[in-house]
Each structure stands twice: as structure tokens, then as C-alpha cells.
Amino acid sequence: MEDFVLNPQDYKIINQHILQYQSMPGALLPLLHAIQDDLGFVPEIAYPLISSALSLSVAEVHGVVTFYHHFRSNKPGRHILQVCRAESCQAMGSEMLELHIKKHLGIDFHETTSDGAITLEPIYCLGNCACSPSVMIDEEVYGRVDSKKIDQLISDLKRAS
Amino acid sequence: MSIKIFVSKDSAALSLGADQVAAAIAKEAQARKLDIQIVRNSSRGLFWLETLVEVETVQGRIGFGPINPNDVKSLFDADFIKGAKHPLALGLVSEIDWLKKQERLTFARMGITEPTNIDQYIEHDGFEGLKNALNLDPQAIVQTVTDSGLRGRGGAAFPTGIKWKTVLDTKATQKYIVCNADEGDSGTYSDRMIMEGDPFVLIEGMIIAGLAVGASQGYIYLRSEYPHALKTLNEAIEKAKSAGYLGDDVLKSGHTFHLEVRRAAGAYICGEETSLLESLEGKRGLVRFKPPLPAIEGLFGKPTAVNNVISLATVPIILAKGAKYYQDFGMGKSRGTLPIQLAGNLKRTGLVEKAFGVTLRELLYDFGGGSLSGKPIKAVQVGGPLGAYLPESQFDTPLDYEKFSEIWAILGHGGIVAFDETVNMAKMARYAFDFCAIESCGKCTPCRVGSTRGVEVMDHILAGKDVEKHTTLIRDLSDTMFNGSLCALGGMTPYPVLSALNHFPKDFGVDVKETKA
Numbered sequence: 001m002e003d004f005v006l007n008p009q010d011y012k013i014i015n016q017h018i019l020q021y022q023s024m025p026g027a028l029l030p031l032l033h034a035i036q037d038d039l040g041f042v043p044e045i046a047y048p049l050i051s052s053a054l055s056l057s058v059a060e061v062h063g064v065v066t067f068y069h070h071f072r073s074n075k076p077g078r079h080i081l082q083v084c085r086a087e088s089c090q091a092m093g094s095e096m097l098e099l100h101i102k103k104h105l106g107i108d109f110h111e112t113t114s115d116g117a118i119t120l121e122p123i124y125c126l127g128n129c130a131c132s133p134s135v136m137i138d139e140e141v142y143g144r145v146d147s148k149k150i151d152q153l154i155s156d157l158k159r160a161s
Numbered sequence: 162m163s164i165k166i167f168v169s170k171d172s173a174a175l176s177l178g179a180d181q182v183a184a185a186i187a188k189e190a191q192a193r194k195l196d197i198q199i200v201r202n203s204s205r206g207l208f209w210l211e212t213l214v215e216v217e218t219v220q221g222r223i224g225f226g227p228i229n230p231n232d233v234k235s236l237f238d239a240d241f242i243k244g245a246k247h248p249l250a251l252g253l254v255s256e257i258d259w260l261k262k263q264e265r266l267t268f269a270r271m272g273i274t275e276p277t278n279i280d281q282y283i284e285h286d287g288f289e290g291l292k293n294a295l296n297l298d299p300q301a302i303v304q305t306v307t308d309s310g311l312r313g314r315g316g317a318a319f320p321t322g323i324k325w326k327t328v329l330d331t332k333a334t335q336k337y338i339v340c341n342a343d344e345g346d347s348g349t350y351s352d353r354m355i356m357e358g359d360p361f362v363l364i365e366g367m368i369i370a371g372l373a374v375g376a377s378q379g380y381i382y383l384r385s386e387y388p389h390a391l392k393t394l395n396e397a398i399e400k401a402k403s404a405g406y407l408g409d410d411v412l413k414s415g416h417t418f419h420l421e422v423r424r425a426a427g428a429y430i431c432g433e434e435t436s437l438l439e440s441l442e443g444k445r446g447l448v449r450f451k452p453p454l455p456a457i458e459g460l461f462g463k464p465t466a467v468n469n470v471i472s473l474a475t476v477p478i479i480l481a482k483g484a485k486y487y488q489d490f491g492m493g494k495s496r497g498t499l500p501i502q503l504a505g506n507l508k509r510t511g512l513v514e515k516a517f518g519v520t521l522r523e524l525l526y527d528f529g530g531g532s533l534s535g536k537p538i539k540a541v542q543v544g545g546p547l548g549a550y551l552p553e554s555q556f557d558t559p560l561d562y563e564k565f566s567e568i569w570a571i572l573g574h575g576g577i578v579a580f581d582e583t584v585n586m587a588k589m590a591r592y593a594f595d596f597c598a599i600e601s602c603g604k605c606t607p608c609r610v611g612s613t614r615g616v617e618v619m620d621h622i623l624a625g626k627d628v629e630k631h632t633t634l635i636r637d638l639s640d641t642m643f644n645g646s647l648c649a650l651g652g653m654t655p656y657p658v659l660s661a662l663n664h665f666p667k668d669f670g671v672d673v674k675e676t677k678a
Contacts, residue, residue, distance in 0.1 A: 067602075085310075087542055091580045130209070
């Protein structure tokens with residue numbers, strides 16, 4: 001079933017994080033963050049390692065990873081483009097922007113472009129509501145985004161990767 | 162002596178290109194061999210003028226904005242560093258009407274100081290509240306906060322002092338202060354601004370809270386969408402530790418207070434306090450039954466004060482200037498000030514801190530300048546995705562918790578999102594159900610199933626199918642969710658839905674006369 005096998009490097013990273021976090025109270029979220037920060041996702045194959053270190057069942061780890069929108073168990077594209085769908089951005093035309101982006105990239109939300117460059121995700125508020133509509137690319141927010149600006153940002157991303 | 166030029170590093174300013182503007186200024190100054198110093202400060206919250214560039218002069222700081230990198234050359238050509246004339250010149254920033262008309266208590270330092278410069282924080286009255294608190298016993302600190310009239314700024318508006326008293330009166334070997342920084346409401350950004358722009362005021366508020374209730378450990382539960390706030394808070398915590406404000410012996414008083422930032426993971430429901438505590442414990446963010454209250458059995462089963470960022474960041478000024486000073490602002494039972502966030506379709510968006518009592522109309526037109534699109538404002542949503550939509554006929558309502566309750570609306574966290582006449586309110590009602598379905602924790606049936614059914618029924622209405630029958634069903638469903646949900650997510654989704662239906666029946670295809678009757 002699982003094609004993906006943890007390579008030795010990732011295995012080492014995950015184990016280092018487990019050692020660092022396992023004695024912390026409420027360790028699971030900080031540990032998952034640390035793993036995702038380094039690998040870009042939390043591989044399912046790592047659940048048994050995490051669960052035994054924290055005395056949890058694999059089901060509990062799976063339950064937490066899937067409960068939170070931020071965590072992913074599949075490898076994303078090289079960049080993550082999050083488009084705000086919340087009310088303030090809607091009041092400034094985010095619905096049109098969303099359609100434009102989907103058409104431009106040829107993908108829907110939660111999908112990755114075929115060249116592996118961009119994963120598209122919806123997000124509900126970036127706290128940039130004074131400058132709507134907003135998108136976030138990796139860890140940077142862009143405000144007052146229109147179709148021209150997003151086209152530029154996307155072509156920069158594709159060029160960079 | 163080099164001339165100081167200020168460019169904000171608030172993430173809203175960055176989202177409009179503040180880094181590029183700062184870089185262009187540095188490059189141009191170097192080319193012209195001018196001696197300048199670029200200071201990356203917090204934002205004034207004048208987001209309609211970002212990127213705002215300020216120059217220090219003998220009269221004060223002169224502003225220029227909104228500036229984009231292409232404007233920089235012309236600024237230098239006009240000799241802006243001497244405060245000279247330029248088409249984008251704004252004069253003295255502190256004299257800009259929009260800013261001058263505000264009452265900035267919690268946001269007093271915003272746009273003035275550098276976020277993680279602890280010496281500047283102290284120069285601008287920082288840690289005065291903590292020093293006073295260290296001379297008071299816990300009961301007296303709690304009494305001061307109670308007397309100030311401060312109510313939870315996260316949205317629930319529960320008196321902060323009463324919550325603290327419950328934690329103080331509960332005996333336990335370990336207690337916690339938890340700062341709810343999971344600001345997920347659309348239209349809100351005041352928490353983010355404080356954490357990115359004046360992190361020490363939050364840290365100071367949390368230390369005081371710890372002294373007040375007898376807690377030695379604090380956690381800031383920060384939403385994962387705020388990476389800049391994370392960096393700034395962690396840097397500020399390290400500096401506060403080195404300076405002796407955090408640790409085993411706070412300012413050599415014998416009190417212990419440790420503080421740690423924990424990242425949330427994108428679940429809106431974790432802004433609900435019991436769900437937040439579950440998440441901090443490393444679990445799925447399922448809402449807990451109450452009682453027990455978190456103040457009695459909270460994080461890891463211990464007494465816990467869970468407070469919003471703004472509530473905690475307001476505590477220092479109350480302890481510094483006294484309960485009466487704060488209490489003197491406001492109206493009715495809503496005392497003090499509210500950091501209001503203007504968002505959506507407005508000309509002049511940004512942070513307006515005003516005493517309670519200011520009307521929605523003043524905020525939308527005097528401050529907001531009307532819609533950015535130039536079309537009439539049709540509706541505003543106050544208080545986030547679970548807040549009611551208000552029509553023009555309700556714009557004279559003063560911002561006051563009780564006055565908003567009277568019109569079946571909420572103030573929430575103080576976010577105001579304006580929509581122009583192009584909005585279809587039936588679509589917004591569908592969105593409210595959809596949002597609830599996406600974010601429901603799934604524990605209780607009215608929220609989990611009701612939200613999904615709501616989306617389906619709204620789809621029929623939007624398709625014009627059996628509209629009368631389906632709007633009756635929406636009302637029935639809303640009644641079940643309102644009365645039967647375990648927490649505010651399912652329980653308050655009816656606010657946007659029914660207010661949209663009641664005030665804008667035409668958008669639903671309902672006979673106007675019948676509904677208004």
C-alpha cells in the first residue's frame with residue numbers, strides 16, 4: 001500500500017525531534033510542527049515512531065494529524081499557495097481571484113500542479129483583513145492581490161523552482 | 162548625525178511591500194551618499210497608508226504614504242528627509258485626524274517603538290504596571306482588574322477580574338495562564354498587531370496575571386497563520402528572560418513565571434477555550450463539557466485562566482494608571498476602550514482604538530471613509546464569522562456589548578467587515594453554514610450535522626427551489642443549532658444566517674412584506 005519509505009535522513013530527523021520533544025507536556029503538536037517544518041509533511045509511516053515515544057496509539061496520532069488543517073500527511077509541492085476565503089476577502093472580490101488562480105494553475109484546492117511547483121490550499125483568515133484580498137505563499141502574506149499581481153507571483157514561483 | 166527613517170515591519174505592511182520600500186530607501190540613500198538610519202518599527206495601524214514612511218524631524222515624525230518602491234526616487238528628489246513637500250506627504254503623523262481622534266490605551270506604543278527593543282518599551286512606560294502589581298497582594302490585583310470593568314476582549318465579554326478570582330480562590334499546587342492567541346475571526350487583526358508590534362505588553366500582562374492568580378507557567382497558544390508573530394514573541398520572551406522579568410525569580414520578587422509559545426495548527430474551533438486546552442494537551446481540539454470551568458479544572462486538569470491577547474495586553478495600563486483611569490472610558494457596562502478593526506470594502510481600513518460608545522456609522526464613514534468601491538455599503542458583519550450582518554438602518558448603534566445584544570448582534574473581537582451593494586446575502590448565509598461545517602469539531606450533532614444540512618438547504622434557496630419552504634427549514638435548523646449546540650461555533654452560526662435572512666430577504670427570494678411583518 002504505502003509506496004513511500006522513510007529514507008535514512010528523514011528517519012534521523014524524526015528521531016531527533018522525538019528525543020527533543022517527548023518529555024515536554026502536551027508534546028504532540030510541537031513535535032508534529034517540528035517534523036512538518038523540516039520535511040514539509042508528517043509521513044504516515046512515522047506515526048508508529050511518534051505514538052510509541054509519546055505512549056499514544058497510532059490512531060490517536062492519525063486523529064490529531066487529520067483534525068488540524070495545517071498538518072498534511074502527503075508531500076506537498078515546492079511552494080504552498082494559500083488563498084483566503086474569509087468574509088473580508090470575499091467583500092473585496094476573493095471569489096473571482098480564487099477562480100482565476102484555479103484556472104491559471106489548472107488545479108483545485110488541495111491539489112498540486114503537475115510540475116510539483118505549487119500546492120493550492122484554502123485558508124480562513126490571514127489576519128490581513130485591512131488589505132484584502134490576501135494570499136499567503138509559504139510564510140509570506142501578500143495583500144490587495146488582484147489577478148495581475150497573482151500572475152506575477154505565480155510566475156516568480158515557477159521560475160524560482 | 163544620521164536621519165532616522167521609520168518603515169513598519171508589521172506583516173500587513175510587509176504584505177504591501179514594506180521590505181522592498183525599505184530596501185529601495187537604503188539603496189537610494191547610499192547612491193546619494195546620505196547618512197540615514199532605517200528603523201523597522203511596529204505599525205500605527207493606518208493600513209490604508211501603508212507602506213507608510215516616517216522621517217524624524219525636530220517637530221516630530223513626518224509621514225509619507227502610501228509609498229511603493231517606485232516612489233522612493235521621487236521622495237529623495239523632493240528632499241523628503243528634511244520633511245520637504247511631496248505629493249504623498251501627510252504632515253505630522255500624530256496630527257493625522259484618523260489617528261488623533263482615537264483613544265489609544267492598549268495600543269499606545271504602536272507605530273512608535275521597535276517591537277523587540279526592551280529599553281524602548283521601558284522608556285515608554287513599560288513594566289510600570291508590573292512594578293505596581295509586585296507591591297500588591299493577589300487579591301488587590303484581582304480587585305483592581307475587576308474595578309476597571311475590563312471584560313474578555315476575545316468576544317465572550319466575561320469580566321476578567323471575576324474569572325481571575327475563581328482561579329485565585331481554587332487551591333492547587335500548579336496553576337496556568339493561557340493566552341488565547343488563536344485569532345481566527347475574519348476582519349480581526351488586533352492580536353496579531355500587538356504580538357508583532359508590542360510583544361512586551363502581552364508578556365507583562367501575563368506576568369501580572371500569574372501574580373494575581375498564583376500561576377507560575379504561561380502558554381501563548383498562537384495560530385499557525387502568524388509566523389511573524391511567532392518569531393517576534395520568541396525573541397521578546399528571550400529578552401524578557403535575560404532582563405529578569407521572566408524566570409524563577411521575577412525582578413527578584415521571589416515569584417516564578419515561565420512563558421512559552423505553542424503553535425496552533427489551523428483549526429478555528431481551537432479559539433474556543435476548552436478546545437484550545439485540549440489542543441495544548443496534544444489532542445484533537447474537541448470541545449469539553451462545562452462544568453467544570455477551566456478556571457477550576459483547565460489545562461492538565463489544573464486551574465487555568467484563559468484570556469484573550471487584548472485582555473491581557475490591557476492589564477498593564479490598568480495596573481499602571483489605576484482602575485478608575487480605565488473605567489472612566491466607555492459607556493454602560495462596557496468600560497474602557499475597544500481596539501476596532503476596520504476591514505473589507507472600506508477606503509480607510511485599519512486599527513481604531515476608541516472608548517465604547519462610538520457608533521458604527523462614525524466608524525464606517527468618519528474613520529472608514531465609506532466603501533473603497535464607491536458603491537453604497539449594504540451590510541456590515543461585526544464580530545467575525547459568527548457575528549450578525551447589520552443593515553444600514555442599524556448603523557447608529559453604539560459599540561456597547563449590551564446595545565448590540567438588544568439588536569441580536571455581537572461585538573465579538575471588534576472586527577468590522579463592510580460589504581458594498583454587490584454582495585448577495587443569501588450566499589453569505591450559505592458561507593456561514595459552510596464555514597461551520599468545515600470547522601466543526603464534530604462532537605455535538607446540531608453543529609456537525611446542522612451545518613452540512615444548512616449548506617444543502619441554502620443551495621436549494623439559491624437555486625430558487627421551494628424558497629418559502631426552505632427558508633422555514635433554515636429557521637427551524639437555526640433554532641436547533643442555537644439552542645442545542647455545545648459551544649459557540651454551532652450555537653452562533655444562526656447569527657449571520659438569520660440576520661442575513663431577516664434584513665435582506667430579497668436576496669433569498671422571499672416576499673419582503675411577509676418577512677418584515
